[in-house]
Amino acid sequence: MRIRPGHGVGECSGSGSAIDGHSHRPTCTKLTPLRVSERMKYLSTRGGNERLTFEEAVLQGLAPNGGLYVPAEMPTLPDDWQTAWASLSFVELSFQIVSLFVPTTAEEGGIPPDDLRELITKSYATFRHKDVTPLRRVSEHEWCLELWHGPTFAFKDVALQLLGNLFEYFLARRNATASNATRADLAPHTLTVLGATSGDTGSAAIAGLRSKENIHIFILHPRGRVSPIQEAQMTTVLDDNVHNLAVDGTFDDCQDIVKALFSDKAFNDQHHLGAINSINWARILSQIVYYFAAFFALRREQPQIDASSVQVVVPTGNFGDILAGYYAKRLGVPMSKLVVATNENDILQRFWATGRYEKESASGEVRATLSPAMDILVSSNFERLLWYLAHESDTVADDKEEAAGQQVTQWMHELKTRGSFAVSDAQWELAKRDFLAERVSNDETRSTIRRYFRTKEEPGSYLVDPHTAVGFEAANRRANGHAVPQIILSTAHPAKFSEAVISSIAADSNEGEAARYFDTHVLPKEMHGLLDKERRVVDVNVAPEAGSDKLQGLIASTKAIIERDGFSPRM
Numbered sequence: 001m002r003i004r005p006g007h008g009v010g011e012c013s014g015s016g017s018a019i020d021g022h023s024h025r026p027t028c029t030k031l032t033p034l035r036v037s038e039r040m041k042y043l044s045t046r047g048g049n050e051r052l053t054f055e056e057a058v059l060q061g062l063a064p065n066g067g068l069y070v071p072a073e074m075p076t077l078p079d080d081w082q083t084a085w086a087s088l089s090f091v092e093l094s095f096q097i098v099s100l101f102v103p104t105t106a107e108e109g110g111i112p113p114d115d116l117r118e119l120i121t122k123s124y125a126t127f128r129h130k131d132v133t134p135l136r137r138v139s140e141h142e143w144c145l146e147l148w149h150g151p152t153f154a155f156k157d158v159a160l161q162l163l164g165n166l167f168e169y170f171l172a173r174r175n176a177t178a179s180n181a182t183r184a185d186l187a188p189h190t191l192t193v194l195g196a197t198s199g200d201t202g203s204a205a206i207a208g209l210r211s212k213e214n215i216h217i218f219i220l221h222p223r224g225r226v227s228p229i230q231e232a233q234m235t236t237v238l239d240d241n242v243h244n245l246a247v248d249g250t251f252d253d254c255q256d257i258v259k260a261l262f263s264d265k266a267f268n269d270q271h272h273l274g275a276i277n278s279i280n281w282a283r284i285l286s287q288i289v290y291y292f293a294a295f296f297a298l299r300r301e302q303p304q305i306d307a308s309s310v311q312v313v314v315p316t317g318n319f320g321d322i323l324a325g326y327y328a329k330r331l332g333v334p335m336s337k338l339v340v341a342t343n344e345n346d347i348l349q350r351f352w353a354t355g356r357y358e359k360e361s362a363s364g365e366v367r368a369t370l371s372p373a374m375d376i377l378v379s380s381n382f383e384r385l386l387w388y389l390a391h392e393s394d395t396v397a398d399d400k401e402e403a404a405g406q407q408v409t410q411w412m413h414e415l416k417t418r419g420s421f422a423v424s425d426a427q428w429e430l431a432k433r434d435f436l437a438e439r440v441s442n443d444e445t446r447s448t449i450r451r452y453f454r455t456k457e458e459p460g461s462y463l464v465d466p467h468t469a470v471g472f473e474a475a476n477r478r479a480n481g482h483a484v485p486q487i488i489l490s491t492a493h494p495a496k497f498s499e500a501v502i503s504s505i506a507a508d509s510n511e512g513e514a515a516r517y518f519d520t521h522v523l524p525k526e527m528h529g530l531l532d533k534e535r536r537v538v539d540v541n542v543a544p545e546a547g548s549d550k551l552q553g554l555i556a557s558t559k560a561i562i563e564r565d566g567f568s569p570r571m
Contacts, residue, residue: 047405053109061275153493154200159286164208196254203233278320287324317374341474352437355428358420438474
């Protein structure tokens with residue numbers, strides 16, 4: 001962790017920029033100063049005295065009290081970051097930013113700089129574009145940040161390639177240390193990685209962890225609610241350490257199962273669970289980088305644009321991708337508002353409209369849409385933002401970190417027992433300071449795909465997947481015909497959602513012709529024949545002994561599968 005001389009831990013300084021049209025320092029929260037030996041620890045959003053190292057936070061994933069880990073201090077950027085980092089490659093930029101949050105010694109639960117650089121280099125060597133996350137101009141005032149040039153053609157590769165390597169690195173280090181010590185138990189340290197997916201997280205996590213030593217990965221997906229390509233990308237991986245579980249339920253059910261197992265101390269202690277969902281802090285940290293990369297890319301292409309006027313539009317369901325943008329903004333990246341783009345599962349949009357976070361949709365259930373990765377009622381990462389809203393709005397508590405944790409705990413209890421909670425007016429205003437939100441329907445998603453696509457030969461044509469289309473429609477709505485510079489994050493290659501894309505572009509033409517065009521010009525060679533490959537997947541149904549409680553029945557069935565197919569518990 002680098003703290004510049006002359007500045008206290010957690011202070012904001014040096015990298016002030018014009019944000020939202022007002023000149024001020026970056027919006028950093030000044031947390032309680034820590035002793036030098038404690039720098040860059042991680043605390044739970046639900047309070048408690050626990051302070052974890054980076055290694056511990058990555059391996060543990062979810063706090064025992066159900067909270068998510070956040071940095072106990074916000075680092076400051078170097079005074080000259082805008083010039084010193086301007087021409088860095090994505091790998092070098094990633095190294096600079098990740099280093100701010102990771103101590104440099106194993107004793108502090110960190111990673112020596114040479115090792116960290118090697119891990120980052122290895123992670124992004126798998127990407128097909130030299131820029132890793134290239135910025136593409138789509139129209140006069142629109143740029144698309146393409147995040148899908150990794151192994152599985154989804155934005156989650158950016159984080160999960162690195163997270164997989166971090167898991168492997170930390171386990172190897174622990175086992176090397178243990179082998180040199182006197183131990184009654186010579187069994188190696190192992191990790192049972194557990195994750196829920198609405199499509200892309202699963203395939204990206206599997207790609208990052210397949211065949212890694214001392215790791216089993218169990219991925220839960222809602223049966224019949226992911227695209228055929230997404231399902232094939234997961235289930236055709238036949239490595240012995242990869243386990244795909246098709247759950248009789250929704251993504252929220254999958255997510256609830258994962259959280260329940262992490263909260264089951266006895267089960268967690270037995271199986272040494274690790275998290276790959278964006279509840280894992282390393283996921284968010286990795287994604288901060290491409291907001292910096294986008295800032296530099298736009299400045300190189302259009303130096304006359306005032307970066308503080310740029311809206312960044314993010315299609316989101318679980319709030320992880322856009323939360324990384326929030327951290328980037330807090331660190332000092334100049335931008336205007338972050339735009340939350342949701343589909344018909346609009347709990348986030350409703351929060352920004354009302355200040356109330358309410359679980360139930362109009363139908364009382366998750367709606368199946370053209371953008372299934374966003375078919376979520378409860379966004380896990382929103383809890384991290386809530387912690388900052390509670391912390392920043394508190395003007396009286398002696399221990400603001402603990403008070404914020406207690407407030408978040410209360411909100412989560414109300415959500416669980418009542419299905420909703422409301423923040424204060426002051427907290428709602430803080431949320432609106434940095435964010436806007438839009439809801440996009442299925443029909444609007446189709447029309448947006450069709451509007452941006454013309455023909456391959458026609459200038460300006462751009463084919464997007466349905467999630468990115470949600471982002472473009474939200475951007476159009478927010479620009480409202482004005483010359484507002486916007487960066488829209490593109491989360492997946494259109495080939496991953498072939499049915500939605502083909503039916504959308506074929507609205508005014510022959511669907512067979514559209515399908516042939518898709519197969520010829522859109523479908524990557526890596527996906528040809530994918531749907532015909534051998535698969536391995538285990539169905540998760542409600543355990544009969546659970547009675548009428550569906551969730552408990554699914555939890556029991558999942559436990560049984562992990563106990564059967566995973567590592568034998570270490571004694």
